[in-house]
Amino acid sequence: MTDITNFLTSLTKEKLPIWNISLATPSYTALKQKASQHYALPEDEYLVTMVFPRPRRTMIENKIKSITTKHNGKIMREKLAIEEWDEKFYPMRFKKLGPSLVASEVILPIDKVAAFVNEVERKYKGDFAIEGTMVGTDKISLLGFMLSDERKLGFPLAYACSLDVIEIAEKQGGQVFTVGMYFTDRAKNFYGSDKLQEIWKYKKSIDPTGFMNPGKIIPSSLDKQSPTKMLTSAMKLANTGSSLIGLAGRLMTKWQKGEFDSPLGEELTDDTFACAMCGYCRSICTVFDAVPWESNSPRGKYFILNQYIKGKIPMNDEVGRALYPCTTCKKCDTVCQVRSHNAHHWMDLRFEFSKNKLHNTGLEIIRDNVLNTGNFWGVPAKKRLKWLDVPTQTHGKIAYWSGCWASTIMDNMAQNATRILNHLDIPFVHYREKEQCCGLYLALGGYKKDFQNLVRQNLEMFKESGVETILFSCPGCYATFNENYQQMALEMGIECDIRFKHIVVYLSELIADGKLQFTKPLNTTITYHDSCHIGRWFGHFDEPRNVIRAIPGLELREMEHIKEEGLCCGLVSAFDSLSSVAHSGVKRIEEAEYTGAEYLVTNCAGCGSQFNSTCQTLGSKVQQIDLTELVAKALQIPTMDPSEQVVVFMNQCIELMKDSVLAPIIVPAEAKK
Ligand code: SF4
Ligand code: SF4
Structure with missing residues (x-):
């Protein structure tokens, strides 16, 4: 037009x-x-x-x-x-x-x-x-x-x-468009003289001391107490030469070259200034929903970072604690007006905390466990393999990675996955005692060197075994290998050309190829929880549902928030707020209950543990079940119920995390010498 x-x-x-x-x-x-x-x-x-x-x-x-x-x-x-x-x-x-x-x-x-x-x-x-x-x-x-x-x-x-x-x-x-505080000199034109007098009369009658919105709308010619007299004069001055002043500003802005000095990386610095402060990310943010402090929301975090970059506040434990809460659910990324990669930024900030000698005390415990036993829980390698009862290989094209959580607290997941592969005659490598943590918790804690060591060790191990594809039960490991490893390998100049795949995605491919079929119907009603780390992070919304649809007799009843809008289980909040973990868990269980389904299906050891224990605590009528358990049952493979050990491990987790907080790193006196 x-x-x-x-x-x-x-x-x-x-x-x-x-x-x-x-x-x-x-x-x-x-x-x-x-x-x-x-x-x-x-x-x-x-x-x-x-x-x-x-x-x-x-x-x-x-x-x-x-x-x-x-x-x-x-x-x-x-x-x-x-x-x-x-x-x-x-x-x-x-x-x-x-x-x-x-x-x-x-x-x-x-x-x-x-x-x-x-x-x-x-x-x-x-x-x-x-x-x-x-x-x-x-x-x-x-x-x-x-x-x-x-x-x-x-x-x-x-x-x-x-x-x-x-x-x-x-x-x-x-x-x-409006008068506000800046354009009180235009109020007479905007409202008309009579209307403005009327507004002023009313304001004086209900607010004789001028307590409410001082300086707004009413010009200083009427309101002698207006605190914006100076502002009005400045605006008048600016108005008289706005065209020239503006031109000078534009030219200066265009001509001034050179990098802006920021303690943060370029992308995070740019996104901090780009934040439109629209607040779209607030109401959907998992941690803001649990504790609605502005600093919990991405908008609040960017505001704080803006002040930090400008040197107005230091990166100390108080500032760090305000910036810390985040489950990395990526919900804020889906609504961000300026399309910033917020969740990645909050992850990268962990390295910034570390640089500023701040650490999360809970993650410090986990780091010790990972470095000493190769495992989040501190469970010795041998004890982590009791679920493994099918033959595995040392070399081959496909490997299965059980991960810290799916081989301990929810070892039924690892057992289901490996029994299914065995049932389908798919040979696979398992690294057995050599399998360590993927390093997610080292990255979350900002332990860059430790994480890099693990990245190198794991990638070398994969190379030696000749694998091309690695399957995962836990979306946390899957996301770490798919994103953090690629990024870190690039930074370290080492090769990482392996395909990483979640087991459910792999099963959906087998179904699509006609290599996996079910005959035994499971006549029950289920609802499905999209884990953030395979859902929002990698867009695998359809594959789990395709697996569910392929199993005869299952009736899927969707919850209110699904796929891109799915709620986060909130478990990652354990490192800074156990009450937030409970808040998110209860909220999701309530949604699941509302569907009237018998089972809440998960495909993540973290989400699974969170919902399994929350269901037990609440005495809920809905029960958590892993998707591989449904697949195993439909293939008539025996399965085990993890509920008892989930409670034991979750209580251990609460004990470990109860005082977890971001704090300055205290260097022992002897170490300083
Ligand atoms: S990733 Fe999730 S928890 Fe973290 S800031 Fe964004 S919405 Fe909030
Ligand atoms: S949605 Fe994006 S632009 Fe808007 S306040 Fe949040 S982070 Fe800033």
């Missing part, structure tokens, strides 16, 4: 029952597509998205089509319109390109849209991207963004561009 003003005027004259009319200028579309690297829309035309009631669709669409044609526009595909509508709630997607924004918001008569946008374009040459939403029948609210960088000296000056854009709108008969 190029003839935007006439189009909007004609459209509103029709008085169609349209719920929402949104507008994107060519610059806005261009910037948005650049940020997402998804180019589907024209970047030289206005884009108008309309939302209206489906029952009256034909009538409304016909009218829109005729108005669009009359004004030289064209109708886009519905799929694009739906994508646009979904994206409307992420107006700051491109902030990452800044990573800061200069923003401006105005209200304008619709017949002035084109004149306003043309003037902004003339002055800013596409640097100010504008989008808008119709308000009422003859006005549009326009929000403009200009990329900037608050780390550059010119940033405060560049902000004057915001005032310049407001001035352009005012010349076209528009006004600021």
